[in-house]
Each structure stands twice: as structure tokens, then as C-alpha cells.
Amino acid sequence: MAATYWLPILIAFVAIAVVSGTRYVLAEVFPYWMLKKQKHSKPHIVTESYAGRTVLITGAHGAFGSRAAKMFKDADTLVLIDVLDCTALKEEIEAERESDSKKKPNILVWTVDMMSYASCQELGRKIRTLQSLDHALLTAGILSFDRRESPEGWETTMQVNYLSTALLALLILPALKSSPSNPNPPVLTFTTSFGIYPASPTMPAPSRRGSYLKYLAREDRLSLAQMQPHMYGKSKICLLYFARELAARFTAVQQVKGKNDVPVVTVTSGDPGPAWTGLTQKNRDMLVPRLIQNYGSRDPHYGAVALVNSVSVSWKHHGRILTDNVETLPYPPLMARHSGHLSQKRVWDETRQELEAKVPEIKAVYGMLAAT
Template sequence: MASTTWYAVLVAVVAVAIVASIRYALAEVFPYWILKGQKHSRPHVVTESYAGKTILITGAHGAFGSRAAKMFKNADTLVLIDLLDCTALKEEIEAECDAASTKRPNVLVWTVNMMSYASCAELGRKIKTLKSLDHALLTAGILSFSRRESPEGWETSMQVNYLSSALLALFILPVLKSSASNPNPPVLTMTTSFGIYPASPTMSNTSRPGSYLKHITRKDRFSLAQMQEHMYGKSKICLLYFARELAARVTAAQQANGKMELPVVTITSGDPGPAWTGLTQPNQEKLVPRLIQNYGSRDPQYGATSLVNSVSVGAEHHGNILTDNMKSLPHPSFMERASGQRYQQRVWDETRQELEANAPDIKAVYATLEAC
């Protein structure tokens, strides 16, 4: 009888452990309801007109960036930025405006090599020449399926998706200034991804000595934490930590200057959801990524629409993650815990050290943010 009781207790304990593990996995590593919601959503561009406004888009040659560029109706100036020449996209936009008998925007085509700090700094100097900047949408990114290193010595996903994107965000920040016809604060939007969830267990060990960013991207041993498949998600986690910290510091700096109202610059993170694009096409050859991609994917036009809305919101969305039709998503629970706050601070501090050492012009922007 006693043995039967102990057996029943053991079974109950195991069952509870299994249920708890499944709930943890779903909440922390694969919150499927986010993908499900995006897959069946059909967002539309909420803002009717961008008349008089200046919009900047990085990754403008990509699936999301190129589609987004065509949605900024009646814009005064469009700045298209990519490694690849966006002249063909400029001509498409102009042809579509002519066909619709609408005013052509002034389309500027600039290039940048996101593998190079020097190229990003050169672009930063160009950005300073803009008289106003209402919306800055950063979509540039890569999905690297084999490990390579940038000329700067970083794994390429971390270089492009995080470090160089953060550097450009900082160069853009002081240039953000609403045009005369825009009564709302300008918006800076960085692109996030569902990929942060499966990559989150690989972001531990902040107590290790040395560089945390180097640790999570190192190649000296094979383990779950070093799998190349997680590099994209890790880079996006770092970018989301950066966006959160930047938003908080912008708010604090404004308050330190005696401005207690909503910030004069709105910073958001836009989640376009999965789509089969040139970037993700190699996932067709990988079973699990293909299944996940198929589960959540929709036409990239909808993801681009979501990003356009994410960079068009009001100041009440400052610091938020935005998805379809300006709907806010909660930050992942792993970011909200005390450990997540430590990771965020460490990512911010190490990023500052890296960027100031390699792009000295950015020191002035960091100094402004230290007003808090």
C-alpha cells in the first residue's frame, strides 16, 4: 500500500514537472500565439498621408524595406539606404507616383556597408545634412547560416543586425526633427523578430569575466550556446536590449532638462512577423526552421505594412514593441527579470565601449544621453 502511494506521488510530481516544463517552453522559447496572430492578420497602413515628411529606411533593397518604401504616400523626401544600389526602387516609386498622378517624392539613394564601422560613420555624416527627419525605419539585417566574421572581428549577424544597427541609430538620434508640417515627435524604429525567443536560453552567464558580447558569439567550443542557428536571434535580443535602454535614457535625459512630458523622440521596435523572403529561403532545407517558418509566414507585404505602422505611432508608444496595426506586444519575460536587467546593462555598456573606440564621432551622442 505504501509503495503504491509513493508511486502515485512520484507520477504526480513527474506530471507536474512535465506540465511546468511545457508551459515554460511555450512562454519563454516558443510563444506560438504570437506567430499565429501575425499569420492570420492583414494589417493596413493606418496613416493616410506622409505629406511634407522625410523618411529614412535602411535595408531598402530588402523584402520588407523595399515594400515599406512604397507605402509612405505623398512623402516629401525618401532616403533609401542599402549595401546594394536602390536606384531601380527609386524609379519604381517614381513610376507608381506618375501612374497615380501624385507628386513624386525627392528620393535619395545612399549606400552603406554594415560590415564596416567606417562606412556607417560616413553615412552618419550624410544623415546630418538632412534638414528634418520624421521617420527612421531600420530594417537592414542578415541571416547567416555559416559562421563568418566581419572585418571588425565580429560574427557577421552580430555586426550587421546589432552593432552597426545600433551605431546608425545613435547617428540618427540627434538628427530626428519633425518637419514643419508634422506636429508629432519623430520616430526611430528598429526591427525585432520572433527569433529572440528560441535564442533566449543562450544569453546567460553575465557573471563570466571578460566581454559578454564576445562570449555569446565565440567559436572556441561547440554547444547549444554557440550554434550558428541562434546567432540571428542573439543579435536581435541585443538590439532589443539596446532599444529598451536607449528609450529609457532618452526619456530620462528629457526629464533632466525639465521636460516632464512625453519624449520629443519616440523609439520603438517593430515586429513584422515571419515571411518567406530571400533572407529566409535557406530555411527550406532545414526541417525545424522550415516548420516554424511555415507555421507563421505570410506575404512580406503585410510585414512591411506592420513596420510602416510601427514607425508612424504617437509618443504614447515610446519604448514599445509594435506589431500589426500599431498593437503593442509585451517585452519577453526573460527581459523583465532581474537577470534580464543585468544583461541589458552589460550589453549597453560593452556596446558603448565598442562603438566609441571604433567610431569616435558617436561619443557626443552618448554624452548627451548621460544627462540622465
């Protein structure tokens, strides 16, 4: 009799646990509807002309960056930046313009070692020589399953995808200025990734002691959360925290200065969606990453279009995650919770401590982001 009484309760409990667990997984780790929608979307460039404008792209040798560079066809100045030489890409763009009987843009080819703060500083000095800078698209990144350490003492994925990208963004900020042909504030766009979702369970709320960034970048082979394959997603979550905080600080500064809440710089994050590229080829060797990649991947061309659109928007899109035809994506549930806001503050504060200690000139940039 007792067994008969408890059996329905047990079945109901198991059913509730399964449904709740499935909802958690789909919302937190694998929102398949986002991948499905992106995979079948074929976005187009929404900005009619970039005439007279200056565009800067990091990671210009990569699959997304190189394709994006060719989409700013009538830009006045195009700055191609990568650790690898982009001269061949420059020549391709010039040849395409010549075949169309169009004016060739002024194309600058610069290099940067994202493993080095000093190299980022040198690039920052070059960028500040530009008379104007309308669009800065940061696509540089790495995916490494072999743990290594950068000369700055950080795991290389966290160094390139997060710390050096954040540093470059701060160094670029003083150079961002709209050209006369651009009616909108200049746009700074970070590249985000679906990889933030499967990595989100590995991002606990920060403890009161120790470095949160160091904890996230460490490796403990006895802990699933600290395994190297999660490092890419964690670095992108840190970058998204940084981008959201940077956008919020620009908004706060403008409110204090009384400029109708219009930011002097529009900050966005662009999501190109998954694609099989040189960066993701390593996923073919692992079952789950390969299945996810196959499920959501599309032609890299469309990912590049999404990024170009994300760096071409008006101030109304400030602080948003954008994809395809300027469609807004939600921040992941991890970032919406109170613990996510606490993590964001720790990431911002610890990044500031790291960069100001290693790159003292960056203190002036942080100073201009103070609301009071």
C-alpha cells in the same frame, strides 16, 4: 505496499514536471499564440498622410524595406539605403506616382556596408545634411549559418544586426527633427523578430569577468547554446536590449529637463512577423526552422505594413514593441527578469566601449543621452 504508496507521488511529480516544462517552452521559446495572431492579421496603414515629411529606410533592397518604401507614397523626401543599389526601387516608386498623377517624392539612394564602421560613419555624415527627418526605419539585417568574421573583428551576424545597427541609430539621432507638417516627435524604429524567443535560452546572465558580447558572439561546437544558428536570435535580443535602454535614456533626459515626459525622439521596435523572404529561405533546409516558419509565415506585405505603422506613432508608444495596427507586444520573459536588466546594462556598456573606441565622434551622442 511501498511501491503502491510512491507510484501516485511519482506520477504526480512527472505530471507537474511536464506541465511546468510545457509552460516554460510556450512562454520562453515558442509563444505560438503570437505567431497565430500575426499570421491571420491583415493590418492597414494607419497614418493618412506623410506629406511634407522625410523618411529614411535601411535595408531598402530587402523584402520588408522595399515594400515599406512604397507605402510612404506622399512623403516629401524618401531616403533608400542598402548595401545594394536601390535605383530600380526608386524608379518603381516614381513610376507608380506618375501613373497616379501624383507629385514624385525626392528620392535619395545611398549605400552602406554594414560590416564597416567607417562606411556607417560616412552614411551618418550624409544623413546629417537632411533638413529634417521624421521617420527612420532600420530594417537592414542578415541571417548567416556560415560563421564568418567582419573586418571589425566580430561575427558577421552580430556585426550587422546589432553593432552596426546600433551605431547607425546613434549617428542618426542628431539628424532626427520633425518637419513642420509633422505634429509628433520624430520616430526611430528598430526591427525585431520572433527569432528572439527560440534564442532566449542561449542568453545567460553575464558573468563578472570578460566581455559579455564576445561571449555571445563566440562559437563552441560542443555547446548547443553557442551554435551558429542561434546567432541571429542573439543579435536581435542584443538589439532589443539596446532599443529599450535607448528609450529609457531619452525618458530620463526628458524628466531631468522637465518637459512633461515627452521624448524628443520616439524610440520603438517593430515586429513584422515571420514571412518567407530572401533572408529566410535558408530555413527551408532545416526541419525545425522550416516548421516554425511555415506555421507563422504570412505575405511580406503585411510585415511591411506593421513596420510602417511602428515608425509612424506618437510619443505615447515610446519604448514599446509594436506590430500590425500599432498593437503592443510584451517584451520576452527573458528581458523582464532581474538577470535581463543586468544583461541589458552590460550590452549597453560594452557597446558604448566598443563604439567609442572605434568611432570617437559617437562620444558626443552618448553625452546627450546622459540624464545628469
